[in-house]
Amino acid sequence: MVPTQDDSKATTKFRVAICGGGIAGICLALSLSKYPDIQVDLYEAAARFTEIGAGLTVQGRTWKPLELMGVDATLRKAAAAANNVATSEFSIRDIFPF
Numbered sequence: 001m002v003p004t005q006d007d008s009k010a011t012t013k014f015r016v017a018i019c020g021g022g023i024a025g026i027c028l029a030l031s032l033s034k035y036p037d038i039q040v041d042l043y044e045a046a047a048r049f050t051e052i053g054a055g056l057t058v059q060g061r062t063w064k065p066l067e068l069m070g071v072d073a074t075l076r077k078a079a080a081a082a083n084n085v086a087t088s089e090f091s092i093r094d095i096f097p098f
């Protein structure tokens with residue numbers, strides 16, 4: 001069967017290749033995957049995703065995009081609120097004077 005113009009429109013997707021499955025690549029892939037006309041291919045150099053033992057601090061304003069992507073509820077289950085957090089500015093030379 002010869003496809004009509006409308007058929008070809010229905011099957012042709014805009015393709016996006018994302019190189020890097022870090023937080024930026026995954027957020028972009030997740031956001032674009034909500035659009036049915038876009039096909040997302042995510043390429044990651046590492047052989048697999050795994051825990052690396054690093055902690056993660058999520059600042060307040062970062063919750064908004066996490067909410068928009070629909071991942072905030074899952075993250076909240078694993079997270080703990082940090083109370084009485086103080087930040088300070090220092091140079092590595094203040095600690096290691098070399």
Ligand SMILES: Cc1cc2nc3c(=O)[nH]c(=O)nc-3n(C[C@H](O)[C@H](O)[C@H](O)COP(=O)(O)OP(=O)(O)OC[C@H]3O[C@@H](n4cnc5c(N)ncnc54)[C@H](O)[C@@H]3O)c2cc1C
Pocket residue numbers: 019020021022023024025043044045046054055056057058059
């Ligand atoms: C020790 C440490 C602690 C941190 N703590 C925090 C924190 O608490 N809170 C916070 O918000 N930020 C923190 N950061 C910063 C945060 O990790 C980075 O800002 C963030 O990870 C950057 O994300 P990204 O996706 O841009 O890059 P990356 O996380 O670096 O991801 C890039 C990905 O691309 C892959 N890649 C590279 N080249 C290729 C290629 N050619 N083809 C395919 N894949 C490729 C890499 O394997 C990697 O997985 C921390 C950083 C460090 C180093």
